[in-house]
Amino acid sequence: MNDRVGGGQRVRLVVSWLVVSVLLGYGVVQTLITAAKLFTQ
Template sequence: MNKIEPRGQRARLWISWLVVSLLLGYGVLQTLITAAKLFTS
């Protein structure tokens, strides 16, 4: 039952890292936009 699949595991790892970095990048972008609005107004 408990079969180890290195390829599937690696793909899942890459996908999770991709999602995390995308969310992080999005948050940073939103922060920069907000900061720019605050400093330019």
């Protein structure tokens, strides 16, 4: 990691990754639920 990155910028980077992770996780969960519905009929 670049040590010259400012504190505020680092916080923004962490928050951005958290948002991306949450959205990606939500998409994966929805896909699994849909797949489970399709295969259990």
